[in-house]
Amino acid sequence: xxxxxxxxxxxxxxxxxxxxxxxxxxxxxxxxxxxxxxxxxxxxxxxxxxxxxxxxxxxxxxxxxxxxxxxxxxxxxxxxxxxxxxxxxxxxxxxxxxxxxxxxxxxxxxxxxxxxxxxxxxxxxxxxxxxxxxxxxxxxxxxxxxxxxxxxxxxxxxxxxxxxxxxxxxxxxxxxxxxxxxxxxxxxxxxxxxxxxxxxxxxxxxxxxxxxxxxxxxxxxxxxxxxxxxxxxxxxxxxxxxxxxxxxxxxxxxxxxxxxxxxxxxxxxxxxxxxxxxxxxxxxxxxxxxxxxxxxxxxxxxxxxxxxxxxxxxxxxxxxxxxxxx
Amino acid sequence: xxxxxxxxxxxxxxxxxxxxxxxxxxxxxxxxxxxxxxxxxxxxxxxxxxxxxxxxxxxxxxxxxxxxxxxxxxxxxxxxxxxxxxxxxxxxxxxxxxxxxxxxxxxxxxxxxxxxxxxxxxxxxxxxxxxxxxxxxxxxxxxxxxxxxxxxxxxxxxxxxxxxxxxxxxxxxxxxxxxxxxxxxxxxxxxxxxxxxxxxxxxxxxxxxxxxxxxxxxxxxxxxxxxxxxxxxxxxxxxxxxxxxxxxxxxxxxxxxxxxxxxxxxxxxxxxxxxxxxxxxxxxxxxxxxxxxxxxxxxxxxxxxxxxxxxxxxxxxxxxxxx
Numbered sequence: 162x163x164x165x166x167x168x169x170x171x172x173x174x175x176x177x178x179x180x181x182x183x184x185x186x187x188x189x190x191x192x193x194x195x196x197x198x199x200x201x202x203x204x205x206x207x208x209x210x211x212x213x214x215x216x217x218x219x220x221x222x223x224x225x226x227x228x229x230x231x232x233x234x235x236x237x238x239x240x241x242x243x244x245x246x247x248x249x250x251x252x253x254x255x256x257x258x259x260x261x262x263x264x265x266x267x268x269x270x271x272x273x274x275x276x277x278x279x280x281x282x283x284x285x286x287x288x289x290x291x292x293x294x295x296x297x298x299x300x301x302x303x304x305x306x307x308x309x310x311x312x313x314x315x316x317x318x319x320x321x322x323x324x325x326x327x328x329x330x331x332x333x334x335x336x337x338x339x340x341x342x343x344x345x346x347x348x349x350x351x352x353x354x355x356x357x358x359x360x361x362x363x364x365x366x367x368x369x370x371x372x373x374x375x376x377x378x379x380x381x382x383x384x385x386x387x388x389x390x391x392x393x394x395x396x397x398x399x400x401x402x403x404x405x406x407x408x409x410x411x412x413x414x415x416x417x418x419x420x421x422x423x424x425x426x427x428x429x430x431x432x433x434x435x436x437x438x439x440x441x442x443x444x445x446x447x448x449x450x451x452x453x454x455x456x457x458x459x460x461x462x463x464x465x466x467x468x469x470x471x472x473x474x475x476x477x478x479x480x481x482x483x484x485x486x487x
Numbered sequence: 488x489x490x491x492x493x494x495x496x497x498x499x500x501x502x503x504x505x506x507x508x509x510x511x512x513x514x515x516x517x518x519x520x521x522x523x524x525x526x527x528x529x530x531x532x533x534x535x536x537x538x539x540x541x542x543x544x545x546x547x548x549x550x551x552x553x554x555x556x557x558x559x560x561x562x563x564x565x566x567x568x569x570x571x572x573x574x575x576x577x578x579x580x581x582x583x584x585x586x587x588x589x590x591x592x593x594x595x596x597x598x599x600x601x602x603x604x605x606x607x608x609x610x611x612x613x614x615x616x617x618x619x620x621x622x623x624x625x626x627x628x629x630x631x632x633x634x635x636x637x638x639x640x641x642x643x644x645x646x647x648x649x650x651x652x653x654x655x656x657x658x659x660x661x662x663x664x665x666x667x668x669x670x671x672x673x674x675x676x677x678x679x680x681x682x683x684x685x686x687x688x689x690x691x692x693x694x695x696x697x698x699x700x701x702x703x704x705x706x707x708x709x710x711x712x713x714x715x716x717x718x719x720x721x722x723x724x725x726x727x728x729x730x731x732x733x734x735x736x737x738x739x740x741x742x743x744x745x746x747x748x749x750x751x752x753x754x755x756x757x758x759x760x761x762x763x764x765x766x767x768x769x770x771x772x773x774x775x776x777x778x779x780x781x782x783x784x785x786x787x788x789x790x791x792x793x794x795x796x797x798x799x800x801x802x803x804x805x806x807x808x809x810x
Contacts, residue, residue, distance in 0.1 A: 223641035230611020266589040267580035268802030326805035
């Protein structure tokens with residue numbers, strides 16, 4: 162085990178995988194000499210050279226599309242999007258091409274592609290650099306979606322993403338890059354997709370959350386404990402595939418579900434989890450599920466306004482109390 | 488300068504494409520094909536000539552009007568017609584249809600129903616070829632309409648910056664659905680756009696097999712030598728509507744007939760006879776061969792099974808358990 166930041170955990174896995182397989186390469190904006198604006202590719206250029214660590218022009222649809230083409234013929238590109246908000250520029254290549262190629266071509270092609278980058282609030286980046294995109298991606302058959310909340314999850318899930326034969330969108334959070342945690346040193350350490358992590362066991366309520374809100378929920382859970390409420394905290398880690406069974410099992414135990422994310426509340430992943438939980442555990446619920454997410458409002462620049470849009474720890478605590486009719 | 492065998496083979500492929508497309512039209516009119524069917528009739532010289540100079544390790548990407556490219560690259564009319572009919576034996580097992588014919592084994596990275604969608608994928612194919620250090624190239628076919636998509640400009644720029652072995656082949660057939668090129672495109676010759684991306688650009692008569700071969704050979708040589716991409720604009724014309732149900736209100740019968748008179752197949756036929764590269768009986772034999780291939784393809788497709796609805800969820804992911 163080593164203590165690493167979330168950014169270094171990502172960088173180290175990229176380096177290990179680049180060393181392991183010559184068909185893997187990374188590309189994106191400012192990722193070579195600069196090492197990416199958050200440092201996730203720092204030092205890779207020196208070790209692997211400009212052929213495998215490629216700066217791209219600011220042409221998201223085309224460099225993502227070029228990665229789709231290279232992946233279709235067996236290369237394993239890992240593309241960095243500087244901000245996940247820019248995925249919308251590349252959406253044709255992700256949604257109409259990468260996600261559909263395998264199916265539409267009768268299963269004769271694999272697209273082992275990783276598109277990774279960061280999203281979310283935390284740096285005052287306003288409306289076009291702070292969005293959370295995962296809910297939209299869950300509605301596209303053919304791609305997988307991973308969202309690591311800790312340095313260890315970032316390392317283990319990224320290795321699985323790179324070794325996966327499907328297009329994977331790997332969503333990091335900008336406010337987590339400097340967070341630290343223990344990461345296994347084993348260069349084969351990988352976390353399988355579709356397995357929730359039960360971050361905290363509890364008896365009274367199940368809270369499902371990820372990325373920055375995993376940390377905020379853990380804070381809320383401590384506050385709830387002081388109030389005599391025992392919260393079970395579950396991080397799905399991958400939204401596609403989604404380990405609904407672990408969540409349902411937990412809700413059957415606790416009788417209450419609260420979903421928490423930074424993404425807009427409407428059609429966020431909490432909506433899907435709440436719906437599936439109601440379908441599978443209706444009789445066990447003691448209260449309607451609570452869904453916590455950002456208001457349906459563009460993310461504002463001003464910090465006070467931004468905080469008014471995204472959920473606060475107090476909002477999470479209040480939602481849990483509502484499920485207890487308090 | 489081109490061998491008799493090469494030219495007669497191109498003649499055969501052009502006749503296969505023509506016969507295939509005529510059959511597709513008949514089948515659509517008889518309600519035996521569903522979906523959008525975009526016919527390549529009139530443009531056969533471009534696909535047949537370019538692809539005649541490629542090998543199976545060279546890649547192509549194609550468009551919604553992709554039957555001709557797919558036939559020329561795979562030389563398998565059976566699986567192509569079966570795909571048009573949505574049959575299990577088609578190139579895509581009936582999952583893709585007319586607009587998505589793909590055959591990776593023969594280097595066809597796929598037709599594409601998004602205008603301009605194939606260009607970045609072609610750039611990626613060429614990137615893989617370059618990174619692997621193999622002496623193969625990628626040819627990407629697209630229409631005049633795609634030359635106004637961002638992906639055209641981004642792809643030319645990226646291929647140029649990275650000196651990738653890709654040849655961009657714009658088939659300017661006069662219309663983006665109903666809109667004439669003059670109303671949609673800032674330049675008369677789309678090839679001039681190559682200058683903006685520091686690569687050679689050529690505008691040629693796309694109905695002239697020899698012109699296509701001459702120009703594509705130069706671009707191919709440049710790409711194989713590692714000197715980077717080129718852009719070819721092949722001016723041609725689609726005889727049929729944008730798709731099989733097009734009312735064609737945007738052009739006159741006289742205009743269409745003036746292009747029918749410039750038939751690329753008749754033109755090659757005449758060239759071969761005049762230059763004594765083929766005898767009348769050799770050409771008739773190629774025509775009969777093509778007609779038989781088309782009939783065999785249709786018979787194969789009609790006799791082929793429908794896909795089993797129980798398999799509908801197969802291949803959403805490479806590992807089936809993911810949902």
